[in-house]
Amino acid sequence: xxxxxxxxxxxxxxxxxxxxTDTPMHYCPGxxxxxxxxxxxxxxEEMGIQDRTIGVAPVGCSVFxxxxxxxxxxxxxxxxxxxxxSGIKRVLPDRYVFSxxxxxxxxxIGTGETIHVVNRGENILMVFINNGVYGMTGGQMAPTxxxxxxxxxxxxxxxxxxxxxxxxITNLVxxxxxxxxxxxxxxxxxxxxxxxxxxxxxxxxxxxxxQGTCFVEVVSNCPSSWKMTPAxxxxxxxxxxxxxxxxGDLKLPAQSN
Amino acid sequence: xxxxxxxxxxxxxxxxxxxxxxAGMHAYFGYPITPQSEVIEYLMAEQPSxxxxxxxxxxxxxxxxxxxxxxxxxxxxxxxTSSGPGISLMQEGISYMSSAQLPCLIANxxxxxxxxxxxxxxxxxxFQAVKGGGHxxxxxxxxxxxxxxxxADFVFEGFRLAEKYRNPAMILTDGALGQMMEKVVLPPKxxxxxxxxxxxxxxxxxxxxxxxxxxxxIQPEKMEQINLGLQAKYRQIEKEEVRYETIAVDxxxxxxxxFGLTSRICQKTQQLARERGMRVGLLxxxxxxPFPVExxxxxxxxxxxxxxxxxxxxxxxxxxxxxxEGKCPVQFKGRMGGMIPSPEEVLQAVETIxxxxxxxx
Ligand SMILES: Cc1ncc(C[n+]2csc(CCOP(=O)(O)OP(=O)(O)O)c2C)c(N)n1
Ligand code: SF4
Numbered sequence: 001x002x003x004x005x006x007x008x009x010x011x012x013x014x015x016x017x018x019x020x021t022d023t024p025m026h027y028c029p030g031x032x033x034x035x036x037x038x039x040x041x042x043x044x045e046e047m048g049i050q051d052r053t054i055g056v057a058p059v060g061c062s063v064f065x066x067x068x069x070x071x072x073x074x075x076x077x078x079x080x081x082x083x084x085x086s087g088i089k090r091v092l093p094d095r096y097v098f099s100x101x102x103x104x105x106x107x108x109i110g111t112g113e114t115i116h117v118v119n120r121g122e123n124i125l126m127v128f129i130n131n132g133v134y135g136m137t138g139g140q141m142a143p144t145x146x147x148x149x150x151x152x153x154x155x156x157x158x159x160x161x162x163x164x165x166x167x168x169i170t171n172l173v174x175x176x177x178x179x180x181x182x183x184x185x186x187x188x189x190x191x192x193x194x195x196x197x198x199x200x201x202x203x204x205x206x207x208x209x210x211q212g213t214c215f216v217e218v219v220s221n222c223p224s225s226w227k228m229t230p231a232x233x234x235x236x237x238x239x240x241x242x243x244x245x246x247x248g249d250l251k252l253p254a255q256s257n
Numbered sequence: 258x259x260x261x262x263x264x265x266x267x268x269x270x271x272x273x274x275x276x277x278x279x280a281g282m283h284a285y286f287g288y289p290i291t292p293q294s295e296v297i298e299y300l301m302a303e304q305p306s307x308x309x310x311x312x313x314x315x316x317x318x319x320x321x322x323x324x325x326x327x328x329x330x331x332x333x334x335x336x337x338t339s340s341g342p343g344i345s346l347m348q349e350g351i352s353y354m355s356s357a358q359l360p361c362l363i364a365n366x367x368x369x370x371x372x373x374x375x376x377x378x379x380x381x382x383x384f385q386a387v388k389g390g391g392h393x394x395x396x397x398x399x400x401x402x403x404x405x406x407x408x409a410d411f412v413f414e415g416f417r418l419a420e421k422y423r424n425p426a427m428i429l430t431d432g433a434l435g436q437m438m439e440k441v442v443l444p445p446k447x448x449x450x451x452x453x454x455x456x457x458x459x460x461x462x463x464x465x466x467x468x469x470x471x472x473x474x475i476q477p478e479k480m481e482q483i484n485l486g487l488q489a490k491y492r493q494i495e496k497e498e499v500r501y502e503t504i505a506v507d508x509x510x511x512x513x514x515x516f517g518l519t520s521r522i523c524q525k526t527q528q529l530a531r532e533r534g535m536r537v538g539l540l541x542x543x544x545x546x547p548f549p550v551e552x553x554x555x556x557x558x559x560x561x562x563x564x565x566x567x568x569x570x571x572x573x574x575x576x577x578x579x580x581x582e583g584k585c586p587v588q589f590k591g592r593m594g595g596m597i598p599s600p601e602e603v604l605q606a607v608e609t610i611x612x613x614x615x616x617x618x
Pocket of ligand 2: 026027028030031032033061131135136221222223224225
């Protein structure tokens with residue numbers, strides 16, 4: 001029996017979607033992962049596709065996504081989420097399948113899979129959380145780490161000479177004919193959250209049209225590894241990450257014909 | 258119309274591929290490597306007659322094994338094949354699948370190693386196949402065919418065992434068996450039933466909790482319980498699934514032990530030895546894991562000596578020694594690097610043992 005919530009006469013305008021579990025999230029205060037999870041699950045609930053959605057979360061801070069998302073999920077080896085998702089989608093082509101990957105996962109160890117999954121135009125959604133570091137393993141350099149940025153493996157700041165350039169893999173992905181919809185969003189303000197939600201919704205809707213891979217980058221933060229308060233991290237994000245990773249659509253389905 | 262079994266002349270690799278269709282495989286993900294490329298080539302050529310089956314050439318064995326992981330987790334009957342370097346590349350994924358308890362059938366059409374090695378047949382991957390291969394405590398169920406017929410039969414058996422135990426199964430064979438042509442009787446399509454897979458991630462419907470496929474158990478207490486569960490499963494497999502074959506062992510003084518291709522060579526040696534009046538028998542392990550420990554131990558108590566023959570530097574011989582437990586001497590005869598021992602070469606080794614045995618009397 002559903003127990004009506006105690007509203008004392010007020011109207012409920014915001015609540016936890018039932019596509020999220022009651023498990024408290026382990027993410028650090030101010031981390032973008034939790035909000036990104038929630039927004040994605042709100043879309044799944046609103047589209048009414050909980051019973052047809054399968055998610056894949058690889059090793060990384062979000063490996064426990066299956067504790068929070070109330071849908072069928074698979075955990076994947078580091079870097080292989082999009083291959084796992086391809087395997088699922090190929091045998092269950094009518095389901096909605098997404099991978100949810102960090103920058104180390106998607107743009108370093110899993111670069112091969114990323115390029116080939118998109119190039120084959122697998123009809124999945126790839127969610128790419130770009131926080132510029134390896135969060136889970138304690139803040140080492142990621143392929144997306146900005147030049148000069150200090151991490152535990154670039155203690156004097158990232159240098160081109162030794163560590164090469166930060167990788168804008170989303171721009172690369174957008175070049176591939178198999179990509180249907182490629183966009184770069186953020187998750188640190190109410191406005192960016194609303195835009196992200198629209199992007200997730202569009203990406204899942206396109207999936208049904210079988211036009212190729214949808215790829216949503218979320219430029220996010222990692223207050224713990226960046227050694228900043230959440231507010232400082234979001235300011236730093238705007239001042240440093242956005243100029244190198246500008247927000248906006250990189251490819252729309254209409255262009256892919 | 259009811260389909261019937263069919264007799265054909267085929268290469269081992271083709272028989273394996275055709276058997277996979279007939280065994281109701283849903284998906285195959287692979288990558289070319291000699292001497293197993295005929296498998297994916299055959300599957301691609303025949304796929305139009307099996308539209309329900311997904312056949313995909315992946316960008317690497319690494320991607321392929323993870324596609325297998327995803328598809329198996331989604332409930333599909335899946336197979337992957339490769340050789341040497343490709344199987345090595347898959348080990349992380351195989352370890353994950355063992356922990357997440359995902360059934361799949363892997364065939365290793367062995368070539369000579371280490372490294373890039375040679376494309377000639379070998380049995381050098383025995384350790385990798387039966388001792389785990391990747392990280393952590395786990396076992397694959399390992400079947401070793403010795404004919405083209407068994408290349409086909411063990412596909413059915415491999416799928417059945419993998420699904421029964423929710424465990425990866427491996428067909429450990431070699432380039433010679435993969436390439437040789439023999440008569441094969443192929444079972445009809447649809448003869449292998451699909452078990453229920455209530456654990457599969459097919460979409461969380463209202464009537465059930467969400468399904469999660471994972472190998473992550475961060476609490477050591479939980480991880481130990483998972484390990485204990487896996488070990489209990491392996492003990493059950495060891496109890497119930499041991500398969501082997503013996504020839505002329507009742508009065509044998511010397512026991513040959515060999516699997517796969519070398520068991521066929523030893524069969525010839527065994528005949529030659531009998532013709533020369535030597536009492537030689539043969540035991541062929543069909544399952545390499547679970548290993549036929551008890552049958553070997555029982556025979557070791559009766560024979561004067563055991564000779565293990567392999568196309569490697571001596572791998573299965575270690576398991577034979579563990580089974581024999583010092584009851585009699587265990588000798589080894591091997592060739593490496595893609596070389597195949599001849600029956601006469603093995604006979605020489607048998608004669609040396611026989612002479613030594615008589616000298617000691
Ligand atoms: C094969 C392999 N190599 C290394 C690791 C260790 N590892 C776990 S997570 C991770 C990096 C995660 O970073 P990212 O993908 O950016 O996700 P984040 O934690 O920042 O969300 C690494 C290197 C692993 N689990 N497996
Ligand atoms: S380490 Fe970074 S990415 Fe991981 S939860 Fe904490 S803030 Fe988020």
